[in-house]
Amino acid sequence: MSNSTMTTTTTTTMGKIIWPPDSVRGMRDLNRDLFRRIVRIPFVVTDINNIDTVGQLLRPYFLKINQFKPIQEYESSSSNEKRKIFLNPDHSELFESLISDLIEHQFLCRLTKTTEEFIGHEEIELKYEHFNHLTIFRSIFDHNNESSDNSNPDFSLSGFSTIGHIIHLNLRENLLPYKKLIGQVLLDKIKGCRLVVNKIDIIDTKYRNFAMETLASDDDPSVTTVVDTTECNVRFRFDFADVYWNPRLSHERTLILKKLNREIDHVYDVFAGVGPFAVTAAKLRKCQCLANDLNPASYRWLKENVQLNKVEHLVRCFNQDGREFIRNQVKEDLIKQIQSFDGKAEDSDQLWKLASENLGHTISSDNIEELHEVRKVAPNKLMYRLSFRIDKNILYGRTFNNDSDD
Template sequence: MTPVLPVALLPIGVRGMKVLNRQKFLRNVVVPILKVSDEKVSKVTPICKNYLLKLDSFKPVQTLKPNSENSHKIIHLNPEKISQWMDFQDSEREILQKCGITEKDFDSKEIQITYENFKYDAIFKAVLPENEDTVSGFSQIGHIIHLNLRDHLLDYKQLIGEVLIDKIKTCSTVVNKNNIIDNTYRNFSMEIIAGEENYIVSVKENNCNFRFDFSKVYWNPRLSKEHERILEYLKPGDVLFDVFCGVGPFSIPAAKRKCKVFANDLNPDSFTWLKFNAKQNKVDTKLFKSYNMDGKDFICKTFKDFVIELCKGEVQKEFKIHVTMNLPAMAVEFLKHFKGLLEDKSLMEKFHYEIIVYVYCFVIGDDPYKNAEELVKENIGCQIDNLHIFYVRNVSPKKEMMRVKFNLTKSIIFGEIQELECEPPQKKICIEKDITD
């Protein structure tokens, strides 16, 4: 957790600043100190640990008189926690006294604080409008920080961008999203508000390196843990059909784990970077095939042909088939293509494979688990047993991203299943939660 800067040390006189003036943050303040001889510092500092003055680019323990024969150290303390000797707890004062530190060693000192000593959140708290939402969070993708600023902050966007570049050393570009993701390719328009115009980023995730143009493809670092969860389900020899694969966060690590992967994305830029990343990560080309197709065509052609070939094959191998559908805004709309996908009923007796679907969706309402269940069943158009519903993340107030996992059974894929309008059979719904995420 980032330490909270004492109110007494916050910048003053900068409220409403729209053009960053770093000199305006310079101020002199008086803080409490302890004077300690060099030989006692190692014993005294742990006692003062919770009281230390913590600022960026500032050492709370400093030498009083450098190059002096009788060198002493000054321990700078937080003025909001300590203002006098008696503010130490009795037990702490007792230990300090055993170390030879008494009230006479407690003093105050004027120090100068500059822009370099403030963290970005302290600067935003001092500059941006009071009683309004501030820059509460952002995503970092490689060297790019991605913001979604509220309207009342747009006048401050240049200052916000410059501060973030100053304070986050791995950042050289700050962008602000201009609109919601509502186009075919799931990318959004953005503007650079600070730094260099360079959208080509490099990201490492699940032991794989990804490179892509962030302005043309979709990537969300908040999904890293979810990518990892799905990969844990995959075993060497399994097969993955990634219907909306993007630049490969599911597909490429899966292939590295010796899974047979069929990766598809409609966005031509995603497809280009997918192939680039597969090559960059030295994916075995025998295990990896990439496609630039609509999701419907990928299911009704590539996936269908694969299952037919399996059923016609003489040798029945033991492996699972996984289907990931990470396009939460509309992935459920593609579920209908699985129902009755295979018309040739003669293949049914040879269908002995476990096919697991992981479909993602956005839901709104007070019961996201129930809403996700209804959304999936409504779109596939039939009853599904043994749904596993998992909460992925919060998107916005009352809007959640959910993952629904279910088996694509022989009955569904050959169209011999009870329609949704009929009385539903007894079913089991498994709700999964990860309170650590």
């Protein structure tokens, strides 16, 4: 670390101690060294036997930064019986009275045998590694926010989508000069991220995928836009550059899924993309699906996702214009379903007869409450529930005259 970046600062313009130095404001090319800063961190020492009690009380005030343990061994303890707890200096007003209580109840150790000191201070060098991406962005961008209203979201970077190993941004114009820096910080800070891309324009292409530029990527040349991701425990693989995928629709998909009757409903997905509705309906609800998308790339990945989730027996894939798909495949399948439903209506007479035979008594049509298809137990085997009122004749298994009191 160069001396020029090593300054002992008490506060920053944000008024905080645990914050990057003011010199990072407005940075456009990421210089990680500029985040270095020496700060004085308060700590207390407790006997290991009291660590649970003291730790629980002081936890809200721990120094919580990345790659730093707030509870550490106390070096001067030869028998390893003491622990040092680092506290966040930005909360000092809040923990002072709590510490007085802990001292009074003899939960804290004196720092030296000769003095009555219970709070020590240690100089620690804060670095880029210690800050999360939100702190880094705020410390860089906040001065650019010319609005007096701090809630102005112009320079906030709250929203981004994560799709497998890709982070996808849609940066506002005022952030474009910082795009490489933003990409690099996200790559550094977001676990599992290997590629950061930004949507470059708002042109709505026919297939709803959009052009994107790479902002940052890890050094491995094998990193591509082909991602593996999961939604509701269903696996998906696709090339994010060629198809439509929006993780923010996952809640909507769950709502639709809940409406489906397991093993009974048929799903016709006209604009299926890579299959988030159809493949999930097949995998989790065992529904028969016809899935279609006009984009050849979506169709390719749709088929791959059907295989990946082992639902080939439930999903049939098509690469057609939606109108054509509805006029042909959907119509054909619906007619088939209606015909099989009609067939089942005839079957219901058979079921009624079967039930009567087994009971040894004819169930009169007046007594039938409901004939309900419960579920498919095998591809050609359906389970039904026949509900009927039990009259005396059925109960005694004999044919009585209805007027009899027997």
